[in-house]
Structure formats: structure tokens, C-alpha cells
Amino acid sequence: MRSPESPVLSIEGLIKDVGPLAALDGKMLRVVNGVSLHAGRGQVTALLGANGAGKTTTLECAQGLQKRSGGTIRLLGEDPDLAGAALRSRVGVMLQDGGLPPSARPLPLLRHIAGMYANPLPLDTLVERLGIDSFSRSSVRRLSGGQKQRLALAAALVGNPEVLFLDEPSAGLDPQSRQIVFELIAELRDSGMGIILTTHLMDDAQRLADYVYIIDGGHNVAEGTVAELLQHGESDKDGITERTLSFDAPAGLDLRAALGGLAEGLALSEDRAGSYTVTGALAPEHLARLTAWWAEQGIMPASLRLEARSLEDVFLDISGRDIR
Amino acid sequence: MSNSSAAGLVPAGSAQSAPAPLLRRILLQGKYETLAMIRNGEQLILAVILPLLALFGLTVTPLLDGLGAPRVDIAVPGILALCAMSTAFTGQGIATGFDRRYGVLRFLSTTPLGRTGLIAGKILAVLAVLALQLAVVGAVAAVLGWRPEPAGWLPGLAMLVLGAAAFTALGLLVAGTVRPEATLAITNLLWILLGALGGIVVPAVRLPAIANNLAHFLPSGALGEAMREAFLHGTFALPQLFVLLLWTVVPGAAAVRWFKWN
Numbered sequence: 001m002r003s004p005e006s007p008v009l010s011i012e013g014l015i016k017d018v019g020p021l022a023a024l025d026g027k028m029l030r031v032v033n034g035v036s037l038h039a040g041r042g043q044v045t046a047l048l049g050a051n052g053a054g055k056t057t058t059l060e061c062a063q064g065l066q067k068r069s070g071g072t073i074r075l076l077g078e079d080p081d082l083a084g085a086a087l088r089s090r091v092g093v094m095l096q097d098g099g100l101p102p103s104a105r106p107l108p109l110l111r112h113i114a115g116m117y118a119n120p121l122p123l124d125t126l127v128e129r130l131g132i133d134s135f136s137r138s139s140v141r142r143l144s145g146g147q148k149q150r151l152a153l154a155a156a157l158v159g160n161p162e163v164l165f166l167d168e169p170s171a172g173l174d175p176q177s178r179q180i181v182f183e184l185i186a187e188l189r190d191s192g193m194g195i196i197l198t199t200h201l202m203d204d205a206q207r208l209a210d211y212v213y214i215i216d217g218g219h220n221v222a223e224g225t226v227a228e229l230l231q232h233g234e235s236d237k238d239g240i241t242e243r244t245l246s247f248d249a250p251a252g253l254d255l256r257a258a259l260g261g262l263a264e265g266l267a268l269s270e271d272r273a274g275s276y277t278v279t280g281a282l283a284p285e286h287l288a289r290l291t292a293w294w295a296e297q298g299i300m301p302a303s304l305r306l307e308a309r310s311l312e313d314v315f316l317d318i319s320g321r322d323i324r
Numbered sequence: 325m326s327n328s329s330a331a332g333l334v335p336a337g338s339a340q341s342a343p344a345p346l347l348r349r350i351l352l353q354g355k356y357e358t359l360a361m362i363r364n365g366e367q368l369i370l371a372v373i374l375p376l377l378a379l380f381g382l383t384v385t386p387l388l389d390g391l392g393a394p395r396v397d398i399a400v401p402g403i404l405a406l407c408a409m410s411t412a413f414t415g416q417g418i419a420t421g422f423d424r425r426y427g428v429l430r431f432l433s434t435t436p437l438g439r440t441g442l443i444a445g446k447i448l449a450v451l452a453v454l455a456l457q458l459a460v461v462g463a464v465a466a467v468l469g470w471r472p473e474p475a476g477w478l479p480g481l482a483m484l485v486l487g488a489a490a491f492t493a494l495g496l497l498v499a500g501t502v503r504p505e506a507t508l509a510i511t512n513l514l515w516i517l518l519g520a521l522g523g524i525v526v527p528a529v530r531l532p533a534i535a536n537n538l539a540h541f542l543p544s545g546a547l548g549e550a551m552r553e554a555f556l557h558g559t560f561a562l563p564q565l566f567v568l569l570l571w572t573v574v575p576g577a578a579a580v581r582w583f584k585w586n
Binding site: 063064065084085086088089090091093095097098099100101102103104112113115116117118119121122125126129152155157159160161162184187188191 | 332333334335338339340341342343344345346348349352356360363364422423426427428430431432433434435436437438441585586
């Protein structure tokens with residue numbers, strides 16, 4: 001496990017039991033079972049995992065919203081369960097469900113929250129950067145998912161925190177909101193803020209995160225930079241990169257015949273009728289052979305895709321589960 | 325992004341983050357919640373319109389005749405008690421229940437306000453709305469000929485605040501333990517039941533025998549009786565004070581123990 005210098009958040013062996021009321025069978029249920037992580041300043045640290053993996057519970061224990069059952073947590077050097085207003089003022093939180101009153105209007109709400117801080121950020125810049133002025137006359141209940149997320153992000157940022165928690169920041173974001181939010185997160189990271197986010201989307205982690213913890217079944221299963229994780233099992237020997245070629249074409253093609261001697265060492269399959277994948281150490285000559293064969297046979301594929309390993313493959317490898 | 329050249333979000337040399345002073349945070353939250361309550365139409369009906377209708381009803385019907393004082397003098401203390409129940413129990417209970425559903429309580433408790441500040445703000449808002457109700461009801465009652473015992477203001481206001489505390493504790497207990505829809509149903513139903521049969525506006529002696537016996541031990545009956553004792557005779561009603569204290573401490577402790585924030 002890495003230990004960044006001056007971590008903003010350190011979690012060691014976090015355990016969280018819920019119940020007996022919350023669990024159906026009346027027993028205690030262990031929803032987090034030994035999560036450890038460290039998050040640094042000026043970095044985006046992502047907790048990646050399927051729904052129910054324990055990501056949100058881990059964050060809520062770090063934020064002091066839930067009391068942990070075991071393990072240690074240090075948030076800016078303090079125990080969040082004992083935190084006072086001084087610590088809370090240095091930490092911004094965006095909850096998964098937003099946490100904004102439906103009848104409130106954006107600007108009075110932000111002004112109200114800003115009043116809880118001695119040195120809040122100037123509201124006009126915040127409102128402009130997040131594009132809130134365009135919907136500032138609507139009540140929260142009338143906002144779209146993306147608008148609500150942007151407002152919730154503004155509410156988390158208004159106190160100018162050193163640490164920012166974002167629980168599923170891209171949930172419900174339209175492409176435009178996503179662009180605004182992602183650029184802002186990158187800018188905040190560069191300004192030195194320590195950002196900790198959860199996501200079940202590989203794409204988010206790949207675009208945003210400096211360091212990723214993969215959480216499954218309530219504990220860490222892998223960690224590293226995105227590049228490190230992508231190398232996981234990627235090159236078997238001699239640094240050969242495994243790639244997957246997939247295409248859609250008429251059903252029943254004999255790919256082995258098409259590739260001839262080059263088929264050796266590749267995994268060929270027709271997953272559904274007419275939907276083919278070729279996986280292995282693909283080289284330009286494989287593509288040349290295959291496309292030449294299509295030309296001979298008069299086949300034009302309906303779709304064609306070539307990919308190196310994705311973070312999703314890594315996740316599948318590690319957890320044996322689909323992330324979505 | 326089109327405005328990537330816009331000013332940086334964090335101004336250069338901006339001061340380190342720090343909380344606003346505790347008192348300011350609580351006052352801000354109290355003001356915010358007060359405005360939210362006043363702007364809520366249903367809340368206003370429950371807090372002002374219905375108590376005023378009940379006041380008119382009690383002064384034009386002979387329901388309170390023969391109790392040794394003019395109708396209006398018997399009615400107004402009970403109506404003020406009803407106002408406390410509307411605001412502290414039903415109003416604050418429903419608002420808190422839905423705030424819990426929408427994650428507002430969890431979000432605000434991550435800000436410098438915190439859980440204690442949030443509760444303090446809610447209590448402040450209850451008191452502020454109660455003061456407004458007192459002004460409106462008091463003014464209308466004066467027009468109707470209400471002449472309270474001057475020595476009754478001190479015990480009356482003290483009991484009103486204690487009653488509001490008891491009903492706030494009960495409202496938060498309900499709001500923190502069941503779904504908001506259930507909170508809505510429970511607090512509205514109890515408002516009607518306790519309002520009609522709980523000894524709050526109609527003195528217990530005028531109620532059916534079962535309700536009469538029970539009302540003395542209910543927060544509604546205790547507050548109604550204490551308010552009438554105060555404004556009719558200028559006295560502190562000690563048994564009722566004890567009952568109200570019990571209804572504050574026990575549900576308050578239960579709320580602290582079982583209130584679910586999410």
C-alpha cells in the first residue's frame with residue numbers, strides 16, 4: 001500500500017457492522033470488512049467497486065456520518081468520530097443523494113451554507129463556474145439530475161475545503177455537466193485539494209483518478225495508479241500486450257480457416273450468432289490477413305473494434321464479477 | 325470548457341477554511357428553518373388558520389360555558405397550547421422527516437453546523453414561529469375580549485416553552501424513527517385526536533370519562549391545563565409541570581438513542 005506524504009485521509013482495517021435492525025435476518029451484517037486506504041493532497045483517489053461493495057459506507061465512516069465498528073481513521077490527522085466544527089469546515093462533502101432540501105432555491109441555499117464558514121469562497125465565481133446561474137430561479141425539486149449534482153458540488157465546495165469527498169459524482173450527469181464537473185475536479189486537484197471519490201464507472205476512474213482502490217465485498221482487492229492496474233496480467237511474457245478485436249458480420253464464419261497459421265495462440269469465438277471476438281497478442285499481420293480475407297469473401301463487417309485491456313477487464317479478472 | 329479562462333475558483337491567498345462562530349451558525353439555521361416553515365402553506369394553515377378557527381368556534385358556541393370564566397378567557401390559553409403542538413410536533417416533525425428522507429440532515433451535519441447546531445436551529449425556529457403565533461392569536465383574542473390575568477404571563481410563557489420542548493422531542497422521535505409518510509400521518513392524526521380529545525383546548529372535565537382520566541397524563545392535557553391555570557389564575561401548575569417535564573425528558577432521550585440520520 002502506498003503512503004503519500006501528508007495524507008489527508010488514512011484508513012486502516014476499517015470494519016463496519018450494521019444491524020441487527022438493518023439486516024433482514026436480525027443478525028449483524030458486516031458491510032465493510034478491512035478496507036484500508038490513503039489519500040494525498042493534490043490527488044484524486046478513487047474507490048472503485050460495484051454497487052453494495054462498501055464504498056459509500058467507507059466514505060460515510062470517514063466523514064463521521066456513521067460510527068465505525070473497528071479499525072482506525074485519520075482525517076486531516078483527526079478521528080472523524082470526535083471531530084468538531086473546525087475539522088468539518090476543512091472538509092467538503094457531496095453525498096450520493098445530494099442532501100439538498102427540495103423546496104430551496106439554489107442561491108439562497110448556497111448563501112445559507114456559506115454562512116456556516118468564516119472564509120467561504122466568493123459565491124459569484126462558484127456559481128458561474130458550475131453554470132448555476134442558468135437555473136438559479138428554480139427550486140431544487142425542479143432541477144435535472146445534472147443540475148442537482150452541480151449544485152451539490154457547489155455546496156460541498158463553498159467552504160473552500162482542503163479535502164473533498166464526492167460520492168458517485170458523475171451519477172445522473174448529462175455530457176455537458178460531466179465536462180464542467182470533471183474539469184473543475186481536475187483544477188481543484190491541481191490547486192492542492194485532496195479529493196476522494198467513489199464510482200462504479202470505469203470511465204470515471206480512468207479519466208479522473210491518480211490512484212485507484214478497487215473495493216469488492218467490503219474489502220480492498222487491488223490498488224494502484226490506473227496505469228499500474230492496467231498492467232495487471234496484461235503482458236505475460238516479453239511485454240506482449242493482449243488485445244481484443246471484436247466485429248459483427250454474417251453468422252457462421254470460419255475464422256480459424258481465415259487466419260490460417262496465424263490463428264495459433266489466439267482465442268477465437270462467436271459469442272452470439274454473427275458477433276465475433278479474437279483475443280490475444282494481436283499484431284498488424286493478423287489485421288492484414290483478416291481484412292484481406294473479408295475482401296476475398298466480399299464481407300463488410302457491420303462494426304469493428306480493437307481494444308487493449310480496460311480497467312473493466314482488470315476488475316473482472318480480480319473480482320470475477322461484472323462491475324455494472 | 326468555454327469559460328476555462330474564467331477566474332480560478334479559489335482566489336489567490338485566500339484564508340484557510342474555518343467555521344463561523346457557533347452562535348452565528350445556530351442563528352442562521354434558526355432563521356433559515358423559520359422562513360422555510362412560514363413559507364410552507366400547509367404549515368401556515370396548521371399553525372395559524374386552524375387555531376384561529378378553533379378560537380372562533382369556542383367563543384361562539386356554549387361549549388365552555390359554566391366553567392367559571394368567560395368563554396374567550398378559557399379558550400385562548402388552550403389555543404396557544406394548540407399552537408405549540410402544531411409547530412413543535414406536527415410542523416417540525418413532518419419537516420424533519422422529509423429532511424431526513426432527502427439527506428438534508430446528513431449533508432448539514434457534515435458542514436460546520438453539525439448535528440447539535442442543526443437541532444439547536446430547529447428549536448430556535450420552533451420558538452420563533454411560536455412567538456409569531458402568540459402575536460397573531462393574542463391580537464385576535466384581544467379583539468374578542470381576552471383579558472388574561474397579568475400575573476399569568478410568566479408562568480404561561482414558561483409552560484408554553486416547556487410544552488414546545490416536549491412536543492419537539494416527540495416530533496423528532498417520530499420523524500427520526502419512521503418513514504416521512506408515516507410521520508405525516510401520525511403527527512397529523514395525533515394533532516386532531518389530541519386537539520379534540522386530549523384536553524388541550526377543551527378542558528378535561530368537559531370530555532368523555534375515559535378521555536377525561538387519560539388527558540391529565542398526556543402532554544396535550546397537561547399543557548392545556550397549565551396554560552389555563554396560568555392565564556386564568558396567575559399560578560404555576562406543578563403537577564402539569566411534572567407531566568410535561570417527563571414528556572420532554574423521556575421522548576428526548578429516546579430520540580437521542582433511536583434517531584436515525586439516514
